[in-house]
Amino acid sequence: MGVILSINVSKKKGCRKKRVEKARVNEYGIEGDAHAGKGLRQISFLTLESIEKMRKKGYNIQYGELAENITLGGISPKDIKVGKKLKIGKEVIVEITKIGKDCKEDCSLFKGHFEDCMMAKEGFFAKVIRGGEIKIGDAVEIT
Numbered sequence: 001m002g003v004i005l006s007i008n009v010s011k012k013k014g015c016r017k018k019r020v021e022k023a024r025v026n027e028y029g030i031e032g033d034a035h036a037g038k039g040l041r042q043i044s045f046l047t048l049e050s051i052e053k054m055r056k057k058g059y060n061i062q063y064g065e066l067a068e069n070i071t072l073g074g075i076s077p078k079d080i081k082v083g084k085k086l087k088i089g090k091e092v093i094v095e096i097t098k099i100g101k102d103c104k105e106d107c108s109l110f111k112g113h114f115e116d117c118m119m120a121k122e123g124f125f126a127k128v129i130r131g132g133e134i135k136i137g138d139a140v141e142i143t
Contacts, residue, residue, distance in 0.1 A: 002075035002140040004088065005048060008064030009033040017064035022135035025092050027128055030069050040097035041125040047080075048073045050118035066119040072140055077122040079142055087141045091132025098125040 008017030013034045029036030029043050036042060046068035054061045063071040070088075077099075084096050100121055 002047075002072045002142075004070055004134060004136050004138045004140060005073045006063035006071040007134060007136060008067075008069055008071065010067070015067070017067055017069065019064055022133060024133055025088075025094075025128055025131040027131060029128060033069060035067075035069070040127050042128050043094060043126050044069045044119075044123060045126065046071055046119060046123045047075050047077055049076050050122040053122075054118050066117065066123065068119065068123060070134075075140065075142065077124075080122075080124050085129065085143045086126065087143055089132065089134045089138035091130060092134055093129040094126035095129055096124055096126050100124075 007020050007023045007030070009020055009023065009030055009032050010017040011032070011034055017033075023033075024031045025043070026036075028038065035044065044067065046066055048071065051061050051063070051066075051071070080096060080099060082096055082099060086094050086096065088094065101119060101123060
């Protein structure tokens with residue numbers, strides 16, 4: 001069982017996201033986030049374990065800095081598999097669709113540090129199965 005440590009949104013793509021206490025998830029992703037839309041990458045996730053790996057390498061990474069929508073505690077990247085579902089809070093269900101991402105050389109988030117970016121290696125993406133409200137501290141269960 002995991003927990004939401006941070007919910008992060010941004011109005012524009014390609015920039016760090018800002019933390020919010022709660023959010024509404026609809027059929028396109030997190031309302032108000034630039035990455036919400038149709039497709040298989042509606043919500044992005046990163047685990048605290050992945051962030052800690054970067055911190056051990058000397059990066060002062062804060063939640064949302066790697067453009068993840070939701071930062072999770074209590075879940076290991078090893079537990080994440082494409083096709084698994086996450087139940088978030090009381091209502092929201094998402095399906096994991098992709099692990100890792102292809103970084104571009106013009107990445108404004110971590111220019112010059114692509115080999116160390118955990119979003120590229122261990123970040124994961126999901127599509128919304130059922131929407132609802134989520135908040136920091138909500139339980140997250142892999143099903």
